Amino acid sequence: MKRLWVIFSKEVTDNLRDKRSITSALITPLITPLFLVALIIVMGQTLFADPEEQVVRLPVRGAENAPGLITFLKQNNVQIVDAPADPESAARTGDVDLVLVIEDGYGKAFEAGEPAPVQLIADSSRQSAIRSISYIEQLLRQYANTIAVLRLQARGVNPQVISPLSVANVDVATPQSQALIFLNMMPFLMLMVIFTGAMYVIIDTTAGERERGSLEPLLINPATRAEFALGKLLASLPFGIVTLIMTMATYYLAFNVFPLEEFVNIPMRLDLGALVAIFLLSLPIVLLASALQLLVASFTRSFKEAQTYLGFLPLVAGFPSAFLAFLPVKASTGMMLIPTFGQAILINQMMRGEPVLATNLWISSAATLVLAVVVIGLSIWLYRREQILFGR
Amino acid sequence: MIEVSHLRKTFGKVIAVDDVSFRAENGQITGLLGPNGAGKTTTLRVLYTIMKPDSGAATVDGYDVLRSPLEVQRRMGVLPDAHGLYPRLTARENIRYYGRLHGMGGAALEDKIDYLVKILEMDDSSDRRTEGFSSGQTMKVAIARALVHDPANVLLDEPTNGLDVMSTRSMRTFIRRLRDEGKCVLFSSHIMQEVSALCDHIVVINRGLVAASGSAESLKRETGQENLEDAFVAAIGSEEGLQR
Numbered sequence: 001m002k003r004l005w006v007i008f009s010k011e012v013t014d015n016l017r018d019k020r021s022i023t024s025a026l027i028t029p030l031i032t033p034l035f036l037v038a039l040i041i042v043m044g045q046t047l048f049a050d051p052e053e054q055v056v057r058l059p060v061r062g063a064e065n066a067p068g069l070i071t072f073l074k075q076n077n078v079q080i081v082d083a084p085a086d087p088e089s090a091a092r093t094g095d096v097d098l099v100l101v102i103e104d105g106y107g108k109a110f111e112a113g114e115p116a117p118v119q120l121i122a123d124s125s126r127q128s129a130i131r132s133i134s135y136i137e138q139l140l141r142q143y144a145n146t147i148a149v150l151r152l153q154a155r156g157v158n159p160q161v162i163s164p165l166s167v168a169n170v171d172v173a174t175p176q177s178q179a180l181i182f183l184n185m186m187p188f189l190m191l192m193v194i195f196t197g198a199m200y201v202i203i204d205t206t207a208g209e210r211e212r213g214s215l216e217p218l219l220i221n222p223a224t225r226a227e228f229a230l231g232k233l234l235a236s237l238p239f240g241i242v243t244l245i246m247t248m249a250t251y252y253l254a255f256n257v258f259p260l261e262e263f264v265n266i267p268m269r270l271d272l273g274a275l276v277a278i279f280l281l282s283l284p285i286v287l288l289a290s291a292l293q294l295l296v297a298s299f300t301r302s303f304k305e306a307q308t309y310l311g312f313l314p315l316v317a318g319f320p321s322a323f324l325a326f327l328p329v330k331a332s333t334g335m336m337l338i339p340t341f342g343q344a345i346l347i348n349q350m351m352r353g354e355p356v357l358a359t360n361l362w363i364s365s366a367a368t369l370v371l372a373v374v375v376i377g378l379s380i381w382l383y384r385r386e387q388i389l390f391g392r
Numbered sequence: 393m394i395e396v397s398h399l400r401k402t403f404g405k406v407i408a409v410d411d412v413s414f415r416a417e418n419g420q421i422t423g424l425l426g427p428n429g430a431g432k433t434t435t436l437r438v439l440y441t442i443m444k445p446d447s448g449a450a451t452v453d454g455y456d457v458l459r460s461p462l463e464v465q466r467r468m469g470v471l472p473d474a475h476g477l478y479p480r481l482t483a484r485e486n487i488r489y490y491g492r493l494h495g496m497g498g499a500a501l502e503d504k505i506d507y508l509v510k511i512l513e514m515d516d517s518s519d520r521r522t523e524g525f526s527s528g529q530t531m532k533v534a535i536a537r538a539l540v541h542d543p544a545n546v547l548l549d550e551p552t553n554g555l556d557v558m559s560t561r562s563m564r565t566f567i568r569r570l571r572d573e574g575k576c577v578l579f580s581s582h583i584m585q586e587v588s589a590l591c592d593h594i595v596v597i598n599r600g601l602v603a604a605s606g607s608a609e610s611l612k613r614e615t616g617q618e619n620l621e622d623a624f625v626a627a628i629g630s631e632e633g634l635q636r
Binding site for chain 2: 002003006007010014017018212214215216217219220223224
């Protein structure tokens with residue numbers, strides 16, 4: 001027990017003096033919340049901005065041909081501006097989102113009661129233009145419909161003949177649930193943080209020790225291999241936990257102090273209670289992450305090799321929760337048995353403000369801890385083999 | 393005292409140590425002499441409990457390396473071929489870590505570190521981080537941490553490898569000093585001159601077998617050669633061990 005403390009305290013002291021370990025523990029927490037906030041601001045402004053409340057700029061050529069249509073558009077918050085000389089290339093290069101071309105034959109055809117030709121020139125593969133395009137298309141359909149109804153009435157026909165279906169869209173999404181599309185990414189980002197926080201400490205104490213040639217003399221000291229493996233594992237935990245705390249603090253600042261609402265018009269809150277719960281729920285994952293990293297690093301011969309392999313670990317472990325960001329599922333006990341996946345579901349529930357089953361919290365934490373203990377056992381077994389000197 | 397009997401160690405199809413037996417007495421310097429790849433390092437690794445023999449036995453002060461590895465480790469100070477330091481720790485901190493792993497602490501440990509810093513003449517560098525230490529400075533720290541618990545048996549694997557002339561000379565002086573303190577010193581080398589200059593007892597190893605053993609004088613007598621170099625060549629049956 002005392003030797004465990006000796007190994008632990010030496011590794012912590014040593015790594016506190018290591019720029020790489022400190023940087024990865026202190027900088028990582030800043031990255032994912034900033035990423036999430038940037039994503040919310042950028043995507044939120046283009047996706048959630050309501051065009052009916054915004055003035056849409058519409059370059060029009062031949063506006064004089066269709067004064068009725070132009071008046072209708074102006075009434076619907078559309079600002080009519082002059083079209084560029086070459087509308088097609090302007091739309092292609094993205095100088096304008098779209099251009100409405102009212103052809104010279106418009107007035108004649110309109111008066112004759114024939115389809116009056118207009119062209120909507122746009123690049124539908126341009127993500128940022130989609131909102132404007134669909135809004136203008138919708139206005140054009142509305143206008144055409146209004147005219148059709150008037151014409152039918154003038155001919156004494158019930159306008160309902162052209163409306164065989166009455167479709168009503170009922171969207172139950174609340175602004176918060178739309179915002180959750182982004183927050184759903186949080187479990188995945190948390191995993192990334194957890195797997196990065198203590199990574200350099202683990203690499204330094206395992207593959208780094210081997211690369212420096214200090215592993216062989218170390219193992220001749222009278223301590224059991226279990227003590228060496230556990231001491232190194234334990235030394236990584238403070239770094240992982242500090243990283244996690246810093247991350248939660250950054251999330252708190254990003255969502256509660258930073259005026260996020262001003263950018264996205266959606267109330268976004270992550271209250272302290274939820275953040276503390278997410279932190280506690282993540283603690284078993286910190287242990288599991290360090291254990292997995294210790295196991296994988298035991299096979300590697302150099303710092304670089306360890307860095308490469310450990311870089312893959314969060315991607316593998318985060319795979320299920322990455323899917324969860326886009327395909328939310330309902331929680332079941334079976335899912336709680338899958339380490340990291342269970343926590344991802346629970347974190348999503350907490351952020352959505354849904355009730356979380358206490359049993360699910362325990363099952364998910366216990367399953368993660370059991371796997372961590374198994375992985376630690378494997379690492380100790382690896383440390384007992386003589387191949388530990390060389391890697392592989 | 394170290395005793396090795398009929399040690400055998402293989403790695404897959406490669407026989408690193410075939411059948412090695414010898415005794416290293418207290419108050420004597422015993423040298424394992426042999427060409428590169430003869431099995432010296434593997435023999436030492438079995439002795440310092442890092443590797444398990446396929447068959448045969450090895451004991452240190454009567455403790456079996458397989459059955460009581462921790463007892464063996466407590467009675468042994470080892471300078472392995474790989475003896476990297478922790479570059480972000482000072483020389484003293486490197487030594488202190490090993491002392492604490494041996495259960496030492498407090499004033500006793502600090503006094504011992506002071507003593508080692510003094511006799512190894514490393515005063516000026518002892519409070520510096522070891523990053524950028526020369527191979528001579530590194531070697532001194534590695535020896536100090538190996539001896540911090542005052543072991544009765546000292547194992548040195550090629551201790552003068554990579555050292556300049558001055559460092560090699562002070563290393564030899566230090567090894568003799570350990571012998572004079574009554575310790576059992578076992579060291580390996582592929583350099584014949586070094587072994588002949590230092591050792592009371594020489595064990596010549598070649599291809600995993602003991603080719604000859606005894607004092608320098610008795611080796612010359614057994615092989616009927618005038619000097620040790622010829623005796624060495626006669627013992628291992630080739631000149632490959634002389635290449636440096």
